[in-house]
């Protein structure tokens with residue numbers, strides 16, 4: 804299997820699984836696009852306030868924007884966890900994500916240094932969420948399916964994630980029963 808297909812699959816699986824984990828809607832996930840892009844996760848429908856300027860100030864909006872940024876971070880962080888450490892490869896997939904999440908961070912904060920701190924906080928928050936033992940195996944399972952099939956519907960991604968989680972819980976309880 805070519806390294807870049809696997810790397811692209813983990814990147815897109817990271818976005819998709821993070822969206823699933825945060826219960827945000829998304830469309831299909833694919834690595835079957837041009838080499839320059841590497842892959843995409845189609846975002847779900849935008850909320851009604853999306854184009855308001857300034858954005859309304861309330862907890863729902865803040866949560867939504869945080870989730871969008873976390874979903875944005877998750878692609879690169881999945882590749883890092885896979886062991887991709889080549890900065891050029893990481894930056895290639897991340898360039899568009901970074902533009903988008905930096906824009907969101909700018910909208911949610913009052914100065915460039917606050918925006919930078921906010922982005923860094925959300926990077927760490929995403930890493931903690933994504934690398935959890937009940938989340939990371941979902942990324943691996945979705946990435947494997949992406950390498951095999953190229954494109955997955957959101958429904959398929961959700962089925963893979965819930966199936967993986969159920970298997971993990973079953974294994975966990977089998978272990979607990981054995982030791983008690």
Ligand SMILES: [Zn+2]
Nearest residue numbers: 878896897900
């Ligand atoms: Zn991405």
